[in-house]
Amino acid sequence: MIIVIRIIANSLFNSVGNIMELKTFKHGIHPEYYKELTQDLATVPMPLPKQIIIPLQQHIGVPCQPAVQVKDEVRVGDIVGNSEAFVSSPVHTSMSGVVKKVEPYPHPGGAMVNSVIIEANEQDQSFPPKKEQREAASYSAEDIRTAVRKAGLVGLGGAGFPTHVKLTPPKDKPIDTVVINAAECEPYLTSDHRMILEQPEEVIYGTQLIMKAVGAKKGYIGIEANKPNALEILRPLLSAADQIELLALEVKYPQGAEKMLIKAAVNREVPAGGLPMDVGVNVNNVTGAVAVAKAVRDGLPVLERIVTVTGKGIREPKNVLVRVGTPIKEVIEFCGGFTPSARKIILGGPMMGIAQTTLDVPVIKATGGILILTDEEISELKPHTCIHCGKCVHACPMGLIPSKLGALVERELYEKLPEYNVNDCMECGCCVYVCPAKRPMVHWIKVGKAVLRSRKK
Numbered sequence: 113m114i115i116v117i118r119i120i121a122n123s124l125f126n127s128v129g130n131i132m133e134l135k136t137f138k139h140g141i142h143p144e145y146y147k148e149l150t151q152d153l154a155t156v157p158m159p160l161p162k163q164i165i166i167p168l169q170q171h172i173g174v175p176c177q178p179a180v181q182v183k184d185e186v187r188v189g190d191i192v193g194n195s196e197a198f199v200s201s202p203v204h205t206s207m208s209g210v211v212k213k214v215e216p217y218p219h220p221g222g223a224m225v226n227s228v229i230i231e232a233n234e235q236d237q238s239f240p241p242k243k244e245q246r247e248a249a250s251y252s253a254e255d256i257r258t259a260v261r262k263a264g265l266v267g268l269g270g271a272g273f274p275t276h277v278k279l280t281p282p283k284d285k286p287i288d289t290v291v292i293n294a295a296e297c298e299p300y301l302t303s304d305h306r307m308i309l310e311q312p313e314e315v316i317y318g319t320q321l322i323m324k325a326v327g328a329k330k331g332y333i334g335i336e337a338n339k340p341n342a343l344e345i346l347r348p349l350l351s352a353a354d355q356i357e358l359l360a361l362e363v364k365y366p367q368g369a370e371k372m373l374i375k376a377a378v379n380r381e382v383p384a385g386g387l388p389m390d391v392g393v394n395v396n397n398v399t400g401a402v403a404v405a406k407a408v409r410d411g412l413p414v415l416e417r418i419v420t421v422t423g424k425g426i427r428e429p430k431n432v433l434v435r436v437g438t439p440i441k442e443v444i445e446f447c448g449g450f451t452p453s454a455r456k457i458i459l460g461g462p463m464m465g466i467a468q469t470t471l472d473v474p475v476i477k478a479t480g481g482i483l484i485l486t487d488e489e490i491s492e493l494k495p496h497t498c499i500h501c502g503k504c505v506h507a508c509p510m511g512l513i514p515s516k517l518g519a520l521v522e523r524e525l526y527e528k529l530p531e532y533n534v535n536d537c538m539e540c541g542c543c544v545y546v547c548p549a550k551r552p553m554v555h556w557i558k559v560g561k562a563v564l565r566s567r568k569k
């Protein structure tokens with residue numbers, strides 16, 4: 113009996129009733145997910161804001177220079193910031209209006225970032241209509257990369273790496289496999305899940321285009337098993353000719369991290385300090401795949417995105433379709449405002465999201481969630497001395513010794529950090545989550561990496 117229950121817990125029934133084994137990786141954690149707050153709520157569009165703030169850096173790489181001046185009139189989709197650098201990505205206005213200011217403004221990353229502030233006017237605020245869909249194979253790889261760059265696509269799962277760079281692998285790193293990350297393993301977040309349910313055809317089309325761009329013959333879409341309806345809606349849309357397979361993944365954090373996903377999907381290990389292309393794989397987020405479909409077919413930039421607004425600190429949790437540049441204050445008001453015990457605002461999920469100190473920051477291309485936590489959800493425990501329980505070592509998906517890394521930073525022994533592979537840490541937070549002494553390892557590791565970077569300069 114126990115054996116049968118275990119098999120079911122580690123597997124999922126496919127559409128014809130067979131058991132599919134769930135793919136995964138070693139270590140990791142099983143936090144509470146709280147996805148029930150929003151997973152069944154269809155996305156609702158938000159009314160247009162009166163003013164938007166478009167930061168000139170929403171990506172990893174060279175910041176954009178302003179392409180507009182104060183008093184310029186702009187129309188939906190116009191470029192308002194650009195750069196000639198390869199590792200950069202243009203930014204567009206998500207609304208028609210008039211440029212009021214170009215000045216530093218609070219950014220979700222925590223710094224002040226030069227931004228274009230646009231006030232809406234009476235002009236047309238609609239997006240260009242959907243164009244007729246061509247076969248993905250009819251585009252050249254260069255067509256796809258050019259459209260993606262022009263549309264300003266960046267990793268929409270959080271990191272913000274320019275997509276056209278990712279779709280340009282060096283010649284000596286051939287790519288045979290594309291993996292679409294639809295795991296959405298961060299607790300609370302459901303925006304990727306809603307995207308699959310509401311735009312499944314775009315998910316498949318975007319995956320086909322990415323495969324064409326990098327020359328991959330095989331594609332996988334990895335979805336955690338706690339989203340069976342997402343697997344079900346995609347399955348009938350796939351044909352054998354697509355060479356795309358659905359992967360049911362074990363529900364475990366951080367299943368969506370690139371290295372973990374690659375291990376689960378194709379059983380390859382990205383070497384320490386390496387990238388997915390070192391093992392012939394290209395990984396893209398599912399919302400990013402949909403954005404690729406719209407950029408290539410319709411020439412549509414990332415002008416809006418689904419944002420999960422959730423947590424016990426918000427009165428009406430929702431999945432909201434928000435124009436990029438909308439201040440988060442307005443998104444929170446649209447969701448009924450804070451509950452009396454609301455205490456902490458995080459952009460992203462609770463494990464890797466960034467805590468905010470002001471409600472003025474705008475939704476940017478990579479904002480997938482606004483999480484409002486309450487007093488009861490925030491642990492007030494102060495860090496204690498390490499009790500050498502080893503739980504952090506067991507949880508670390510990268511095989512590191514988080515307790516040691518933390519202790520080295522605490523004692524300012526930064527030069528010893530590389531011996532313990534500090535740069536392999538992806539700051540996933542598993543170690544902190546399991547630590548009974550509440551030791552802030554991720555904070556220490558970030559400090560240690562920053563010190564090493566500054567010493568290299």
Ligand code: SF4
Pocket residue numbers: 507508509510511512513514536537538539540541542543544553554557
């Ligand atoms: S050391 Fe880094 S990679 Fe390992 S669990 Fe902690 S945060 Fe994650």
Ligand code: SF4
Pocket residue numbers: 497498499500501502503504505514515543546547548549550551
């Ligand atoms: S989990 Fe915390 S207390 Fe246990 S070994 Fe790691 S740092 Fe020390």
